Amino acid sequence: xxxxxxxxxxxxxxxxxxxxxxxxxxxxxxxxxxxxxxxxxxxxxxxxxxxxxxxxxxxxxxxxxxxxxxxxxxxxxxxxxxxxxxxxxxxxxxxxxxxxxxxxxxxxxxxxxxxxxxxxxxxxxxxxxxxxx
Numbered sequence: 001x002x003x004x005x006x007x008x009x010x011x012x013x014x015x016x017x018x019x020x021x022x023x024x025x026x027x028x029x030x031x032x033x034x035x036x037x038x039x040x041x042x043x044x045x046x047x048x049x050x051x052x053x054x055x056x057x058x059x060x061x062x063x064x065x066x067x068x069x070x071x072x073x074x075x076x077x078x079x080x081x082x083x084x085x086x087x088x089x090x091x092x093x094x095x096x097x098x099x100x101x102x103x104x105x106x107x108x109x110x111x112x113x114x115x116x117x118x119x120x121x122x123x124x125x126x127x128x129x130x131x132x133x
């Protein structure tokens with residue numbers, strides 16, 4: 001039983017690592033999509049929450065957008081702040097803070113995975129050690 005639990009600990013760590021890597025890849029793909037048909041605007045931050053940061057901006061053709069998923073890379077934004085954004089002109093719901101890219105996601109993902117493995121490896125070691133005894 002302990003051997004299965006020990007393997008389960010490694011499986012959980014591997015799954016979380018794959019999820020973290022997937023988040024980085026998704027950020028890269030979003031940035032590439034924006035770069036293919038980039039539009040630029042100034043947006044007003046209308047709401048911030050732990051889940052998303054909402055912005056409102058005008059596209060180059062005059063339409064007003066409030067992307068339902070918020071803005072990518074929203075760190076350090078405050079309600080009422082004006083910020084330059086870049087968006088996919090084909091799909092203005094995909095918008096990021098100008099000058100920020102997928103590399104912003106590296107530090108939070110890497111630090112989260114470091115904590116995950118710092119907890120899981122000792123647990124795995126203790127479980128394996130108790131099996132041998």
